[in-house]
Amino acid sequence: MLHPQSSVDKLGFTEVKELIKNHCLSVMGQQMVDKIQVMNNYDLIRKFLSQANEFKNILVNDAPLPIQNFFDIKSLANKARVEGVFLSEEEFYQVQASLNTVFSVIGYFNDREGQYPNLEALFEHLPIEKAIIKKIDLVIDAKGKIRPNASRELIDITSGISKAEQEARRKIDQIFKNASSSGWTADGSLTVRDGRLCIPLLAENKRKLKGFIHDESASGQTVYMEPEEVFTLNNKIRDLEFERRREIIKILTGLTDELRPYIPLLLSYHGLLTKLDFVRAKALFAIDVEGEMPDVVNKPGLKLVNARHPLLFLNFKKEHRTVVPLNVQIDEGTRIVVVSGPNAGGKSVCMKTVGLLQMMLQAGLLIPASEASTMGVFASFFVDIGDDQSIESDLSTYSAHLSKMKEFVEQANAKSMILIDEFGTGTDPQFGGPIAEAVLESLNHKKVKGMVTTHYSNLKIFASNTEGLENASMLFNNVEMKPLYILEVGKPGSSYAFEIAQKIGLPLNVLNLAKSKVSAGQKRVDTLLVDLEREKKEINDTRIKLERQQRQVNALLAENEQLKSYLEENKKTLIRDAKQEAKNIILNANKLVENTISEIKSSNADKEKTRDLRENLNRELQKNTIKPEVKKPAVNDDELKAGDWVKLNDSETTGQVIEIARDNVIIAIGELRTVAKKSKVQKVSRKEVPKEIRKSYNSHSSDMASFSPEIDVRGMRTEDALGNIERLLDRALMMGFGNLKIIHGKGDGILRKMIRQYLKKYDQVDRMEDEHADRGGDGITYVYLK
Incomplete structure (x- = not known):
């Protein structure tokens, strides 16, 4: 299945197993880790992945599993098999403690029946025989000593x-x-x-x-x-x-004689404890590397989203650095990815990441990649990494590579994964390139899947013209001459040989001499690749800028929609009140006219009396006459400042100025914010502002004054902590705060990891930092907002 067997060492799988062993509580668990192998049984892979994922959920989100004692009761049971042999007080204590752990674990899962189905399957149909514990308890006390009243x-x-x-x-x-x-x-x-x-x-x-x-x-x-x-x-x-x-x-x-009939059951209990220790270690390692369970399909292929090399991730974490995530897809359309680019640009790490994560997944381990990833199952792996020259076999470096290529071409098939580093190197490029191209063509014809790295131009050209092959390059900043460690699929990359040589200080005359020896056609190809790299970077930067602008536009549109809704609602209210008031005015006017006519008639048309009544009628009607509004001139810069009340000229909407930005003013209208030109607003006095509006604004200002951008989530469960942090973040964004302080404590660091992983999902979060070591260190996280 693995060709050669040393592939597990070259890809780092052996190191991963050692890190998992460090989390085991027992020798039995470590022995199970040693037996971890890459599988191709789809059902087994899903089962082991689900077990590890469920245990990870317990460690992160649930009460601790009552695992305290792990002893090798298998050896004790085998010892008790022999007639006439007896277990010591210490050995009976180990059996007693292990059985108590077994029964506590079973009780834990029984209380959560159906919540962790794959872990529950570990002890399905396993009887709980507490008679063993009772017999031992009669003889051995809680300290492992024989009771004085044992007989x-x-x-x-x-x-x-x-x-x-x-x-x-x-x-x-x-x-x-x-x-x-x-x-x-x-x-x-x-x-x-x-x-x-x-x-x-x-x-x-x-x-x-x-x-x-x-x-x-x-x-x-x-x-x-x-x-x-x-x-x-x-x-x-x-x-x-x-x-x-x-x-x-x-x-x-x-007591040993009484225990002997239960030996088969003791061995079953031993198996349960060993498996729990094993799965627990896998889950703890997954937490260390931020491992997730991707979607697993029963066919060869993969789609990695935000994948990271676990060993590189752990090393960088110690140095407080971040690994650049990898995104790559291998399927029936893109069977083999040909990766090119400069030396030290990350080609080999990229390929090793793909190979190691695929091996980890097929060994039942959670992988450091997004849950949105999709991973298939490969029947075999063919790996050619490093120098395998052999003195004993009289093989040169290139001969060793050719021997592997022969094995790959003969044995690989459509269910195989190939990983070849520096494809075709080790001999004269004039001949090594065509041989490598022929091997690649043969593998592609057999629909093999995988990834190869190369500097050969003929392989880049062949990949661009061949169905099933896809060029990819590691991006490089050709201005600062620094690798970006980002895989870009679709175009080949330049090796930047002359640029890197110039940067490290190779004499100019030597460099010019080298350039003169390169053919004109090769120069044009390399120049074209460099130009493509530059254009790709510019396009990528432009795309990121456009996406940021689009998000801002979307936010403004949403804000405008809210404002429009708010204005529409107020407009309807004002019209309704105006109609009601007009109705009342008309009713009152009718009554006044009727009363006036009645009084004129009753006074027998006395002129003096009639004139007085008409004047009174005109005065009353004049009260309801609307005076024409005189537009106030636009305010000058000196007249308007933060805190002033203003009214929009094209509506009756009133708000308070928050900030002045050149010709624009930012206005708070209740909970909403809007931007308007200075020429479109007019300043009003505080008395002219309705009490309801002033009251709502004062209430909002009070909320801002009482708001604290600090939260303490120590002792909380992860779900509760994240919920409280989400609410705090929402309020901080609404009120325009620039940073938050989250106190989560140190402990095992699990809560800190989950909080930071959760906050990374928010685009509004710029970065996160630890508090100074003298003031709490990594027990406190500062979150800086954009």
């Missing part, structure tokens, strides 16, 4: 030892007291020699007491004697201790 005989023996020790102590204390009062003892107190409690006697008094001398001082002036009465009692204690040991062995042997 009736052990209780009696333990009690006898205790009484004998008390009697021996009482006796020796009495003898020591009498000897001291007689002046026989040396300075000091009772001491232990050879495990026996002894009295320190002056050497000249050793005949005055009967007993056994265990030791003497270096000077010979003091002897250490165990009195005869105590000697007998201590011998009795020693006999009881031997008897106690025999009873413990008897108890442990009986």
